[in-house]
Amino acid sequence: xxxxxxxxxxxxxxxxxxxxxxxxxxxxxxxxxxxxxxxxxxxxxxxxxxxxxxxxxxxxxxxxxxxxxxxxxxxxxxxxxxxxxxxxxxxxxxxxxxxxxxx
Amino acid sequence: xxxxxxxxxxxxxxxxxxxxxxxxxxxxxxxxxxxxxxxxxxxxxxxxxxxxxxxxxxxxxxxxxxxxxxxxxxxxxxxxxxxxxxxxxxxxxxxxxxxxxxxxxxxxxxxxxxxxxxxxxxxxxxxxxxxxxxxxxxxxxxxxxxxxxxxxxxxxxxxxxxxxxxxxxxxxxxxxxxxxxxxxxxxxxxxxxxxxxxxxxxxxxxxxxxxx
Amino acid sequence: xxxxxxxxxxxxxxxxxxxxxxxxxxxxxxxxxxxxxxxxxxxxxxxxxxxxxxxxxxxxxxxxxxxxxxxxxxxxxxxxxxxxxxxxxxxxxxxxxxxxxxxxxxxxxxxxxxxxxxxxxxxxxxxxxxxxxxxxxxxxxxxxxxxxxxxxxxxxxxxxxxxxxxxxxxxxxxxxxxxxxxxxxxxxxxxxxxxxxxxxxxxxxxxxxxxxxxxxxxxxxxxxxxxxxxxxxxxxxxxxxxxxxxxxxxxxxxxxxxxxxxxxxxxxxxxxxxxx
Numbered sequence: 001x002x003x004x005x006x007x008x009x010x011x012x013x014x015x016x017x018x019x020x021x022x023x024x025x026x027x028x029x030x031x032x033x034x035x036x037x038x039x040x041x042x043x044x045x046x047x048x049x050x051x052x053x054x055x056x057x058x059x060x061x062x063x064x065x066x067x068x069x070x071x072x073x074x075x076x077x078x079x080x081x082x083x084x085x086x087x088x089x090x091x092x093x094x095x096x097x098x099x100x101x102x103x
Numbered sequence: 104x105x106x107x108x109x110x111x112x113x114x115x116x117x118x119x120x121x122x123x124x125x126x127x128x129x130x131x132x133x134x135x136x137x138x139x140x141x142x143x144x145x146x147x148x149x150x151x152x153x154x155x156x157x158x159x160x161x162x163x164x165x166x167x168x169x170x171x172x173x174x175x176x177x178x179x180x181x182x183x184x185x186x187x188x189x190x191x192x193x194x195x196x197x198x199x200x201x202x203x204x205x206x207x208x209x210x211x212x213x214x215x216x217x218x219x220x221x222x223x224x225x226x227x228x229x230x231x232x233x234x235x236x237x238x239x240x241x242x243x244x245x246x247x248x249x250x251x252x253x254x255x256x257x258x259x260x261x262x263x264x265x266x267x268x269x270x271x272x273x274x275x276x277x278x279x280x281x282x283x284x285x286x287x288x289x290x291x292x293x294x295x296x297x298x299x300x301x302x303x304x305x306x307x308x309x310x311x312x313x314x315x
Numbered sequence: 316x317x318x319x320x321x322x323x324x325x326x327x328x329x330x331x332x333x334x335x336x337x338x339x340x341x342x343x344x345x346x347x348x349x350x351x352x353x354x355x356x357x358x359x360x361x362x363x364x365x366x367x368x369x370x371x372x373x374x375x376x377x378x379x380x381x382x383x384x385x386x387x388x389x390x391x392x393x394x395x396x397x398x399x400x401x402x403x404x405x406x407x408x409x410x411x412x413x414x415x416x417x418x419x420x421x422x423x424x425x426x427x428x429x430x431x432x433x434x435x436x437x438x439x440x441x442x443x444x445x446x447x448x449x450x451x452x453x454x455x456x457x458x459x460x461x462x463x464x465x466x467x468x469x470x471x472x473x474x475x476x477x478x479x480x481x482x483x484x485x486x487x488x489x490x491x492x493x494x495x496x497x498x499x500x501x502x503x504x505x506x507x508x509x510x511x512x513x514x515x516x517x518x519x520x521x522x523x524x525x526x527x528x529x530x531x532x533x534x535x536x537x538x539x540x541x542x543x544x545x546x547x548x549x550x551x552x553x554x555x556x557x558x559x560x561x562x563x564x565x566x567x568x569x570x571x572x573x574x575x576x577x578x579x580x581x582x583x584x585x586x587x588x589x590x591x
Contacts, residue, residue, distance in 0.1 A: 003367065003371070003447070004370065006366050006367060006370060008361060019361045019362060021362055021363075021364055021366055021367055023364075023367045023447065024447070025446060025447050025540075066537075067540040068364035068367065068535075068540065070362030070364070072361075072362065137483065137484070137487060138487065140484060141484050141487040141488055141491065144484055144488075144566045144567050144570065145488065145491065145567050147565070147566065147567075148561060148562050148565030148566050148567030148568060149553075149558065149559040149560060149561055149562060149565075149567070150559060150560055150562055151559045151560070152559055152560040155494075155557065155558060155559040155560065156559060157559055159493060159494045159495065159557065159558055159559055160493055160494075160558065160559065161493075162491075162492065162493055165497070166492040166493055166497055169492050169497070170487075170490050170491050170492050170499065173490045173501060173505075174490075174501050174505040174506065174520060218495045218496070218557045219554055219555060219557055220554060220559065220560060221554060233512060234511045234512055235511065244512050244513050245512065245513075246509070246510050246511045246512050246513075247508070247509050247510050248502075248503065248506075248509050248510075248511065248516075277497075284502045284503075286495070286496035286497055286498070287497060291495045291496070291497075292495070293495060293496070
């Protein structure tokens with residue numbers, strides 16, 4: 001399993017603000033190594049965030065996203081103590097799920 | 104009476120000389136010790152890699168003298184000594200031609216690689232002028248460790264004396280400004296004679312972008 | 316009702332926006348790169364990838380490892396065995412058990428050898444990471460330990476004669492001109508308001524310069540995609556000075572660190588930071 005994400009979720013008014021740091025190479029597939037060979041693409045393709053069983057964010061990522069990406073978003077609702085889950089899957093089929101408690 | 108006074112006087116002078124001489128020896132001795140300790144520690148803390156061998160830690164006289172000066176301006180006599188030493192190290196072009204191809208000169212000015220242990224020893228070696236200087240108007244990514252060279256020929260004139268001075272400066276900047284921050288591109292074998300000529304053309308060719 | 320939002324590359328456009336923030340000052344050329352980078356850091360509040368190293372480092376600190384299968388929790392970083400909080404602000408310092416002055420990185424190597432039973436070669440292996448398949452444990456440990464000194468005022472001692480000696484030697488090294496290009500540290504770091512290309516250079520011969528520079532290492536270097544430590548910074552400077560390679564944790568590296576860290580005294584430590 002890949003390295004854990006760092007997730008922070010905070011209630012701000014009637015919305016929950018979520019900040020996520022993901023550990024991933026996010027290789028675009030367009031770089032070449034010192035020998036001139038293309039370094040194969042290796043990046044997150046889908047991100048999903050859920051709260052109380054509901055999907056609050058669904059994203060499709062491509063090579064434009066930076067290495068060790070930082071994702072910040074908010075959704076309406078949430079209460080202190082409830083959990084937010086974030087999952088990603090990459091083009092190699094590797095995946096990671098982590099959760100945070102809304103503070 | 105006179106002889107006694109004279110004896111006492113001369114004895115005092117001799118004693119003073121010995122004291123002063125002795126003091127001087129101790130101070131410079133201490134300094135030499137500290138420097139020796141520093142050099143010893145440096146040598147044991149590096150290892151050779153790629154084209155960078157340990158002899159790169161050996162200092163020549165210019166480097167040694169300028170290390171002691173630090174970031175201060177060297178005193179006049181010392182500056183003259185360093186400049187004289189380095190003026191003698193300059194190899195002027197045998198045919199007296201100082202200018203080459205400015206297009207190549209711009210490439211050399213942009214090239215930051217060369218001589219590092221991470222560089223291919225057979226690869227490009229540049230002068231990395233833009234690291235420290237402004238040159239053309241178009242290149243906005245320039246450093247400020249050295250003065251702007253924009254409009255170099257246009258401002259200073261295109262004549263042979265100015266060309267010779269600039270050639271000498273690139274070849275061995277210490278000959279004109281003791282303890283300068285600028286590398287000695289010719290003397291240290293960083294650039295070839297042709298490469299220096301190309302950089303000269305970048306500065307002096309009226310068609311060069313530096314002079315637009 | 317189910318609510319779904321599909322955000323094709325919209326949210327990650329944050330990255331593109333940040334790229335513009337950084338690119339804009341470069342395009343203008345003359346405007347302060349510092350301002351652009353400060354804005355970049357603000358936008359990344361809570362998003363410094365260094366936190367991923369800090370988390371990994373904390374796990375490494377607490378996990379039994381090495382032939383002795385012991386954690387690093389009894390490692391003495393100068394404030395007593397296992398005391399991590401504030402320790403970085405007091406380093407480098409003299410350690411009686413080793414009878415020498417050590418910086419954080421050489422001390423971590425020491426603890427990995429003495430507590431965890433590693434050979435020195437193994438303890439020093441892979442100090443600078445290279446991608447997620449060549450992660451550096453030392454880098455992560457440094458990120459963790461330094462994060463526990465965030466906000467603590469730099470307070471490097473100069474009480475032991477060996478500490479004073481290292482400081483003096485470090486200062487001499489700072490001005491040592493050598494290599495093919497006659498470069499010393501002072502060549503680039505000896506004056507106010509200078510830059511190489513568009514990279515502003517701190518004047519390390521002044522207190523303010525040393526404070527600003529030293530308190531922001533280690534840092535996540537975006538261009539490297541890695542957390543880089545102070546040993547790395549020294550190593551990479553010497554490479555660019557055309558010197559041979561600086562040995563990791565060597566006396567010269569500790570002497571220079573001593574000189575700069577001590578000059579930074581009084582400033583609150585602000586790392587791990589984020590740099591271009």
